[in-house]
Amino acid sequence: MTSVNDPIADFLTRIRNAGLAKHDTVSIPHSKLKVELARILKEEGYIVDFEERGSRGPEREILITLKYTADGQRAISGLRRMSRPGRRVYRKQGTIPRVLDGLGVAILSTSHGVQTDHSARRMGVGGEVLCFVY
Template structure:
């Protein structure tokens, strides 16, 4: 079965696992998901990520190791998708709003690949 919006599926899996205090999230892998995982790792929102062979299936599996504070505080307070397949959102780099007053990040798809709002 094909997925209409694999990025939204990834974010939902991370959000659900984070809410349930899971240590690991597994999902089907793709290039864009690995780029998103790399940005989340660089910014300190997840511990690590890796791509593994799928068990008994075709393709690869993306494994995210979620990160929590010393008292199991979540490092990801909220995660959502703004631009969706049914409603695309376009903005100039100067018009990007601050996420959580500058404490959060926005991941932007540009002609140079995926960047954070600070890099754009």
């Protein structure tokens, strides 16, 4: 098993590749942060569902069921990693970016947990901009 330096980029890449290949589901190594990212993707309507599988250790994974439109188009047309291990991106509440004028969503890691840009603005908090989803 190989070590991944940026697990969030790996998470986004696995979802992007599975969508391009028209897979129904994708399996991702488990972490609490990835579960929170999957929860937000489900709440925002980008995926059908997700399920945590395995008991503990390296066999633990998240199974994500991808969402497609009636004509087979992906619900997620784009995923973009913003903050990376080599270049962290932090924004105050007033400067949180809007993705495609509100059509997409920015996911932030805040002092109140992992949130969308909408909820972070509502709560008046800023944080690390993890990724854009549209």
